[in-house]
Amino acid sequence: MRVLILGIDGYIGWPLALHLLDRGNEVSGMDNFYTRKRVKEVHSNSAIRIGSMKNRIRKVKEQTGKEISFIRGDVSDPDLMYAAVKATRPECVIHLAEQRSAPYSMIGLKQASETLQKNMIGTINLVYALKDHSPNCHLIKLGTMGEYGTPNIDIPEGFFDVEYMGRRDYLPFPRNAGSWYHWSKVHDSNNLMFANKVWGIPVTDVMQGVVYGTRTDALTRHRSSTRFDIDEVWGTALNRFCAQAVAGLPITPYGKGGQTRGFLSLDDSIQCLTIAAENPPDAGEYRVFNQFDDYYSVMDLAMEVKRIFDQKHTNPAVIQNVPNPRIEKEAHYYNPEMKKLRELGYRPRRSLQDGISEMIKDLERHKKTILSLKDVIMPRTEWKESRGLS
Amino acid sequence: MRVLILGIDGYIGWPLALHLLDRGNEVSGMDNFYTRKRVKEVHSNSAIRIGSMKNRIRKVKEQTGKEISFIRGDVSDPDLMYAAVKATRPECVIHLAEQRSAPYSMIGLKQASETLQKNMIGTINLVYALKDHSPNCHLIKLGTMGEYGTPNIDIPEGFFDVEYMGRRDYLPFPRNAGSWYHWSKVHDSNNLMFANKVWGIPVTDVMQGVVYGTRTDALTRHRSSTRFDIDEVWGTALNRFCAQAVAGLPITPYGKGGQTRGFLSLDDSIQCLTIAAENPPDAGEYRVFNQFDDYYSVMDLAMEVKRIFDQKHTNPAVIQNVPNPRIEKEAHYYNPEMKKLRELGYRPRRSLQDGISEMIKDLERHKKTILSLKDVIMPRTEWKESRGLS
Numbered sequence: 206m207r208v209l210i211l212g213i214d215g216y217i218g219w220p221l222a223l224h225l226l227d228r229g230n231e232v233s234g235m236d237n238f239y240t241r242k243r244v245k246e247v248h249s250n251s252a253i254r255i256g257s258m259k260n261r262i263r264k265v266k267e268q269t270g271k272e273i274s275f276i277r278g279d280v281s282d283p284d285l286m287y288a289a290v291k292a293t294r295p296e297c298v299i300h301l302a303e304q305r306s307a308p309y310s311m312i313g314l315k316q317a318s319e320t321l322q323k324n325m326i327g328t329i330n331l332v333y334a335l336k337d338h339s340p341n342c343h344l345i346k347l348g349t350m351g352e353y354g355t356p357n358i359d360i361p362e363g364f365f366d367v368e369y370m371g372r373r374d375y376l377p378f379p380r381n382a383g384s385w386y387h388w389s390k391v392h393d394s395n396n397l398m399f400a401n402k403v404w405g406i407p408v409t410d411v412m413q414g415v416v417y418g419t420r421t422d423a424l425t426r427h428r429s430s431t432r433f434d435i436d437e438v439w440g441t442a443l444n445r446f447c448a449q450a451v452a453g454l455p456i457t458p459y460g461k462g463g464q465t466r467g468f469l470s471l472d473d474s475i476q477c478l479t480i481a482a483e484n485p486p487d488a489g490e491y492r493v494f495n496q497f498d499d500y501y502s503v504m505d506l507a508m509e510v511k512r513i514f515d516q517k518h519t520n521p522a523v524i525q526n527v528p529n530p531r532i533e534k535e536a537h538y539y540n541p542e543m544k545k546l547r548e549l550g551y552r553p554r555r556s557l558q559d560g561i562s563e564m565i566k567d568l569e570r571h572k573k574t575i576l577s578l579k580d581v582i583m584p585r586t587e588w589k590e591s592r593g594l595s
Numbered sequence: 596m597r598v599l600i601l602g603i604d605g606y607i608g609w610p611l612a613l614h615l616l617d618r619g620n621e622v623s624g625m626d627n628f629y630t631r632k633r634v635k636e637v638h639s640n641s642a643i644r645i646g647s648m649k650n651r652i653r654k655v656k657e658q659t660g661k662e663i664s665f666i667r668g669d670v671s672d673p674d675l676m677y678a679a680v681k682a683t684r685p686e687c688v689i690h691l692a693e694q695r696s697a698p699y700s701m702i703g704l705k706q707a708s709e710t711l712q713k714n715m716i717g718t719i720n721l722v723y724a725l726k727d728h729s730p731n732c733h734l735i736k737l738g739t740m741g742e743y744g745t746p747n748i749d750i751p752e753g754f755f756d757v758e759y760m761g762r763r764d765y766l767p768f769p770r771n772a773g774s775w776y777h778w779s780k781v782h783d784s785n786n787l788m789f790a791n792k793v794w795g796i797p798v799t800d801v802m803q804g805v806v807y808g809t810r811t812d813a814l815t816r817h818r819s820s821t822r823f824d825i826d827e828v829w830g831t832a833l834n835r836f837c838a839q840a841v842a843g844l845p846i847t848p849y850g851k852g853g854q855t856r857g858f859l860s861l862d863d864s865i866q867c868l869t870i871a872a873e874n875p876p877d878a879g880e881y882r883v884f885n886q887f888d889d890y891y892s893v894m895d896l897a898m899e900v901k902r903i904f905d906q907k908h909t910n911p912a913v914i915q916n917v918p919n920p921r922i923e924k925e926a927h928y929y930n931p932e933m934k935k936l937r938e939l940g941y942r943p944r945r946s947l948q949d950g951i952s953e954m955i956k957d958l959e960r961h962k963k964t965i966l967s968l969k970d971v972i973m974p975r976t977e978w979k980e981s982r983g984l985s
Contacts, residue, residue, distance in 0.1 A: 283704060287984050314673060314723045321719065321786075322712050329711065333704040337983040357764040358757060365759060367748060367769075372928070374747040376769040379757075380785070388789055392782045395770070396711075399778055403922050403978050532793050538762070588793050593727040594677050 208482065209293045210234045211280050211331070212301030213273075214241070214258055217347075217416065219431045221299065221475050223423035226271055228479070233293040235302065237279040240432070240439070243309065249436035249581045252448060252571050253419065261429065268427060280327035283334075290334040290342075297482045298335065299345045302327055303389070307351070308438045308530075308584075310386035313592030317385040324389040328396060336404040343485040345409045345478060346397060348390045350467045350497060350541060352412055354381030355534055360541035363394075363410065363493025383533050384588070394493075401491035408490075409481045413474065414467030414497030417443040418560045419567040421472040431471070433568075436581040443468060443506050445582065447564040450514040450522040452575040454582065460529030462504025465539040467497025470555040477546050484549045495543045498553040513561045530584040598872065599683045600624045601670050601721070602691030603663075604631070604648055607737075607806065609821045611689065611865050613813035616661055618869070623683040625692065627669040630822070630829070633699065639826035639971045642838060642961050643809065651819065658817060670717035673724075680724040680732075687872045688725065689735045692717055693779070697741070698828045698920075698974075700776035703982030707775040714779040718786060726794040733875040735799045735868060736787060738780045740857045740887060740931060742802055744771030745924055750931035753784075753800065753883025773923050774978070784883075791881035798880075799871045803864065804857030804887030807833040808950045809957040811862040821861070823958075826971040833858060833896050835972065837954040840904040840912040842965040844972065850919030852894025855929040857887025860945040867936050874939045885933045888943040903951045920974040 208225050212218045213234025226232045236258065244250060256264070262273050274293065278285035280302045290298075303324040304310065310320040328346065335342050353360045356379070365378050377398065380391040397408050419433055434440040435448035446456045469477070477496045486492045501509075504526075511522040529535065555563075568575065598615050602608045603624025616622045626648065634640060646654070652663050664683065668675035670692045680688075693714040694700065700710040718736065725732050743750045746769070755768050767788065770781040787798050809823055824830040825838035836846045859867070867886045876882045891899075894916075901912040919925065945953075958965065 283708070283984060314719070317723075318673070318716055318719060321715055325711055325715070325782075326708055329704070329708060333707075333981075333983045356766055358759040358762040358766075361759075367757065367759075369748040369751075369755060369757075372748040376746060376748075377771060379766040379769050381767060382785075382789065385786075385789075388782075388785055391785060392715075392778075395772075395778055395781060396775075399772065399775075403981075591723075591793075593723045594673060 206482070207231045207294060207296045209289065209295035209298045210301065211298065212236055213275065214238055215301055216432050217471065217474055218301050219261065220421040220424050220471060221478055222273060223427050223429060224421065224475050224479060226265065226269070226273065227423055227426065233274040235276045235278055235280065235289050237277065239304070244434060244439050247436060247438045247581060249434065249439060249578055251432035252435045252568065252574050252578065253430050253433040255430050255432050265427065280330060281323045283330045286330035287334045290338050295339060295342050297343045297345065298331065299478060299482065300328065300331060301347050304386065306439050307384035307386040308586040310384050311586055311588050311591050313595060317591065320385050321389050325392050325396065328393045332400040332406060335406055340404065340406065343407045343409065345411060345481050346393060348394055348410055348412050349387060350412045350414045350495065351387040352380045352382055352391045352394060353378065353541070354383060355537040355539055356381065357538050362495045362542055362545055383531065398491055405489040407486045407488060409486055410491065410493045411481065412493060412495045414469050415441050415443065416469060416471050416474045417441070417564070418471035418555070419564050421475055435575060436578060437584045438586060442503055444564070446507055446510040447561060448568055448575050449582065450510050451565055451568040451572055452579065453520065454579060455523045455525035456507045456510055457525055457527045457583065458503045458507045459527060459531060459584065461535040462507060462526060463502050463536040464533060465500050465502045465537065467500045467541060469496065469498040470560045472555050473498055473553050476554060477551055480546060480549050480551055494545050495541050496546060497543060500539060500541065509557065510561055513558060514565055527584060530587040532588045596872070597621045597684060597686045599679065599685035599688045600691065601688065602626055603665065604628055605691055606822050607861065607864055608691050609651065610811040610814050610861060611868055612663060613817050613819060614811065614865050614869060616655065616659065616663065617813055617816065623664045625666040625668055625670065625679050627667065634824060634829050637826060637828045637971060639824065639829060639968055641822035642825045642958065642964050642968065643820050643823040645820050645822050654819070655817065670720060671713045673720045676720035677724045680728050685729060685732050687733045687735065688721065689868060689872065690718065690721060691737050694776065696829050697774035697776040698976040700774050701976055701978050701981050703985060707981065710775050711779050715782050715786065718783045722790040722796060725796055730794065730796065733797045733799065735801060735871050736783060738784055738800055738802050739777060740802045740804045740885065741777040742770045742772055742781045742784060743768065743931070744773060745927040745929055746771065747928050752885045752932055752935055773921065788881055795879040797876045797878060798882070799876060800881065800883045801871065802883060802885045804859050805831050805833065806859060806861050806864045807831070807954070808861035808945070809954050811865055825965060826968060827974045828976060832893055834954065836897055836900040837951060838958055838965050839972065840900050841955055841958040841962055842969065843910065844969060845913045845915035846897045846900055847915055847917045847973065848893045848897045849917060849921060849974065851925040852897060852916060853892050853926040854923060855890050855892045855927065857890045857931060859886065859888040860950045862945050863888055863943050866944060867941055870936060870939050870941055884935050885931050886936060887933060890929060890931065899947065900951055903948060904955055917974060920977040922978045
């Protein structure tokens with residue numbers, strides 16, 4: 206299968222490319238190295254060093270004889286997006302090329318506008334390029350479980366049966382996101398649902414949980430690494446907790462830590478995306494997958510990291526709840542459905558405990574880098590204080 | 596009250612300004628004359644001639660001694676938006692300054708991107724300017740009944756009680772729009788709901804039906820006119836039907852004409868917006884108003900125009916159903932709620948029949964202009980054929 210990965214340089218993009226290549230697919234990729242650049246803007250960096258795209262691709266060529274074709278460019282540029290689709294004639298596009306940080310989107314108006322515009326326009330450009338040049342191509346789009354928020358009812362996979370005032374319909378499940386970033390993903394989902402209705406583009410819209418981990422089978426096989434962010438803007442909860450423990454810094458759940466979210470390992474994320482790619486929707490279908498392994502409260506994860514860390518270290522890890530910079534419920538009902546990927550064969554490959562152990566082990570080798578980043582780990586980006594003109 | 600009207604040069608903006616001024620408010624306005632320009636891009640024009648903003652304001656000054664302060668500028672420019680809020684210190688902002696045509700947004704990728712970006716960013720800029728400089732200012736935002744689509748259940752005002760899998764919540768009603776324009780309004784509603792949650796900005800989000808008519812009491816008092824579009828891109832159903840009848844052209848419902856929508860007269864739209872402004876939400880409240888007088892199928896409206904036209908003319912009007920350029924249901928359930936404005940005192944002032952009679956009478960004087968526009972009245976912008984790169 207010809208697969209085009211938008212955002213191939215990212216945390217998920219690179220190990221996904223290796224995995225799909227190893228499964229015999231023809232892999233192309235596009236990236237504007239936006240994350241590398243933006244991470245430096247907040248004086249941070251990947252805690253695990255990664256090679257340049259050029260070196261990554263050369264090494265793969267040496268190892269396998271296979272060529273990953275790469276286009277440097279921004280999906281929000283319509284000419285480039287069209288050129289990429291025409292050049293690669295994809296049967297499947299996996300769109301990971303969006304600004305992916307909630308705190309980044311809340312820094313101020315500039316970042317809010319940039320996130321809302323670029324994420325939306327990249328997706329719109331892609332939709333038009335596909336309808337014009339590859340109308341049967343399967344579009345897999347990365348959204349987030351955060352699109353749903355934390356309603357007091359069960360969360361289905363995208364749509365639900367509604368009974369209201371004595372009548373029934375099957376409708377999109379109401380979204381209620383918690384940052385401009387999360388809303389940009391809601392807007393994408395809405396736009397994709399409409400594009401599918403008008404032009405019949407087959408879409409898998411993936412509501413993904415928080416991804417954690419340093420390893421995947423493909424990374425190991427290729428002796429490669431993927432980026433690993435731990436700062437308050439670009440790092441996510443569990444990854445950051447492991448880095449904090451390793452560096453002897455307090456593990457910092459926000460607020461009471463009762464926020465419950467779906468999580469899955471990087472390896473399982475790649476397994477799920479591969480299952481989606483290999484089991485496309487019907488012609489003209491728009492489907493929504495909830496994609497996570499299990500759900501945990503942030504406080505439970507902090508305690509799990511401490512428990513596992515303490516087993517092998519003499520200085521025990523410390524948990525320190527810090528004021529929550531976000532506007533979110535810290536205690537709530539949470540029961541999302543996750544059936545469709547299981548029906549297609551998804552079985553979690555890595556347990557949470559193994560994932561945490563591996564991360565701690567891998568991060569020990571990067572303790573110095575983590576310590577050099579300690580000033581950007583604690584939360585500074587406060588939702589209420591998002592800057593205006595500056 | 597100090598009121599800032601964004602989009603003061605528009606169909607609703609100008610008569611609203613006159614009405615609010617006559618009620619003793621201090622009125623400021625902002626506009627980039629985008630509609631005047633874009634209408635010419637599709638080789639059309641307002642069927643009723645309107646003065647320049649300069650002349651409009653001068654005439655008001657001569658009539659009343661009162662000054663409408665005007666800022667020429669684009670709300671999607673954050674510096675200008677901040678400057679406007681700082682200069683006018685509004686207690687109420689009425690935001691009408693968005694690209695307002697569904698067909699325009701479907702012409703092609705360029706127009707789709709422009710509509711989605713500009714509409715969203717104008718609203719985001721306004722939200723940030725208000726939170727920084729006027730956090731208690733009441734924001735009235737014009738959305739559309741089209742945000743809801745045509746679900747098979749009743750449509751509440753923004754939120755509804757949901758029971759699902761044995762649990763309950765009060766959630767945003769699922770939106771399901773029919774063009775990029777309509778989706779841009781959904782995105783706005785979502786963004787406003789979030790801005791309200793984080794910063795407590797008091798918002799009235801108005802889901803308005805299709806507006807029709809040539810007259811309002813304030814326009815008559817001031818011997819002024821507002822623009823009146825009749826072409827396939829900028830005109831709306833009922834206004835276009837009246838123009839077609841007057842010009843001896845066939846009245847053209849799209850498809851079977853079973854599409855049912857909420858409608859209200861221009862005068863009633865202004866009455867409703869005034870009621871909203873004079874009855875602001877509670878501190879920190881986000882509220883949604885459904886704003887229409889009654890709902891009709893497009894075919895019923897065509898027949899009503901013909902019936903009223905034929906009473907006073909010897910050549911009867913002709914109804915000719917034309918292929919529907921849109922993707923929409925032509926027969927569906929439709930039962931939207933409209934309680935909140937009625938509870939605040941809204942009573943329709945103009946009947947549909949009176950509105951149609953007046954329009955026909957007023958448009959007779961512009962028959963020559965209407966005939967000069969006859970090549971741009973029939974539908975050409977097809978949803979399925981939205982252009983890509985061009």
